[in-house]
Amino acid sequence: xxxxxxxxxxxxxxxxxxxxxxxxxxxxxxxxxxxxxxxxxxxxxxxxxxxxxxxxxxxxxxxxxxxxxxxxxxxxxxxxxxxxxxxxxxxxxxxxxxxxxxxxxxxxxxxxxxxxxxxxxxxxxxxxxxxxxxxxxxxxxxxxxxxxxxxxxxxxxxxxxxxxxxxxxxxxxxxxxxxxxxxxxxxxxxxxxxxxxxxxxxxxxxxxxxxxxxxxxxxxxxxxxxxxxxxxxxxxxxxxxxxxxxxxxxxxxxxxxxxxxxxxxxxxxxxxxxxxxxxxxxxxxxxxxxxxxxxxxxxxxxxxxxxxxxxxx
Amino acid sequence: xxxxxxxxxxxxxxxxxxxxxxxxxxxxxxxxxxxxxxxxxxxxxxxxxxxxxxxxxxxxxxxxxxxxxxxxxxxxxxxxxxxxxxxxxxxxxxxxxxxxxxxxxxxxxxxxxxxxxxxxxxxxxxxxxxxxxx
Numbered sequence: 266x267x268x269x270x271x272x273x274x275x276x277x278x279x280x281x282x283x284x285x286x287x288x289x290x291x292x293x294x295x296x297x298x299x300x301x302x303x304x305x306x307x308x309x310x311x312x313x314x315x316x317x318x319x320x321x322x323x324x325x326x327x328x329x330x331x332x333x334x335x336x337x338x339x340x341x342x343x344x345x346x347x348x349x350x351x352x353x354x355x356x357x358x359x360x361x362x363x364x365x366x367x368x369x370x371x372x373x374x375x376x377x378x379x380x381x382x383x384x385x386x387x388x389x390x391x392x393x394x395x396x397x398x399x400x401x402x403x404x405x406x407x408x409x410x411x412x413x414x415x416x417x418x419x420x421x422x423x424x425x426x427x428x429x430x431x432x433x434x435x436x437x438x439x440x441x442x443x444x445x446x447x448x449x450x451x452x453x454x455x456x457x458x459x460x461x462x463x464x465x466x467x468x469x470x471x472x473x474x475x476x477x478x479x480x481x482x483x484x485x486x487x488x489x490x491x492x493x494x495x496x497x498x499x500x501x502x503x504x505x506x507x508x509x510x511x512x513x514x515x516x517x518x519x520x521x522x523x524x525x526x527x528x529x530x531x532x533x534x535x536x537x538x539x540x541x542x543x544x545x546x547x548x549x550x551x552x553x554x555x556x557x558x559x560x561x562x563x564x565x566x567x568x569x570x571x572x573x574x575x576x577x578x
Numbered sequence: 579x580x581x582x583x584x585x586x587x588x589x590x591x592x593x594x595x596x597x598x599x600x601x602x603x604x605x606x607x608x609x610x611x612x613x614x615x616x617x618x619x620x621x622x623x624x625x626x627x628x629x630x631x632x633x634x635x636x637x638x639x640x641x642x643x644x645x646x647x648x649x650x651x652x653x654x655x656x657x658x659x660x661x662x663x664x665x666x667x668x669x670x671x672x673x674x675x676x677x678x679x680x681x682x683x684x685x686x687x688x689x690x691x692x693x694x695x696x697x698x699x700x701x702x703x704x705x706x707x708x709x710x711x712x
Contacts, residue, residue, distance in 0.1 A: 309589060315648065414588040478619045478620070479620050480606070481605055481621075481622060485622065489644070496659065
């Protein structure tokens, strides 16, 4: 029977419709959160810039650039990767892009006989790497959408500690940079040792460096400052990742909503076709039945029929 | 004579405005006050109070738990990853924390407890200043 099939189709349409409502809601929520996440990126900028500026001034005044956090090591035996992902999925390729990038980088290090270790943020990376038996030295979860400075400090400090102990010789930071609403890019940056290029480069517009007073000695300030600089870099990576996560989710959910709409359209056409076919069959049956009935009851009454024709014309 | 003052935390700018004077404490150097047109200065801040005397004569006090101060071009920039303005501090809670931590500190020499106690003391100092002002 056609109506049974039609009922199944109608039920599917209803189910797709309710899924569409959910994906649409998620799309709108993500869209509103992008703005807030972007504001947090902006709000964090002054601190990061000032910290960098202070380091620049210290370096220009001759503070020791031989600090352990600044010194590249001759022999690299172990590289740590800091990977920043989301706690939740439904964000398209957002999480898998980071995970794939890290996996590739780890494989590359291993092929050169260099050991690795992972420090991850976000449940997605944690469960992926833990499940596959990767060496996880740190996992921070539950804050991917709204990272706070403490989260960054926790992660950064544990990495710094291992670096200073000589457990690891280099740290790479892998996260998703937020370039614009439409563009986010997986980016790998060296976190440790700190890239001195950006710090020591002098701006053209500044003449002689002003003669500074220091309290305490420049080297001691640097000692306090460099860990804060690393923390601030991790923090701004987390904030950019949070904005990227929302943007990726918004895109994924919009695609899902569009898809659902398309599906509803096609299913509706199918259902309507079936319904029409059912109606046609019914009409055929009625007409056929009536004809059979007529033929059975009054056999040719040509006279009456002709009379009617006459009257009409 | 006024200068520009900013208190900046990693998440946002806590305070930004003109001021006559800033008093803070550097690591190992003790208290230092900055007036307008101070010479360039770079310092590491201790776990202590920062006091900002605004142009209207009012004081803005903050508990600053370590950080840095950068003075240049007639502006004082205070950076701290843990700083709280007077209006953001829950003094009720700080007092409760002090009692609890002091009890705790008796039978432990955990550095983390010591550090927390220190921070609570700095917060309560901010309140003492606020109280003595009226």
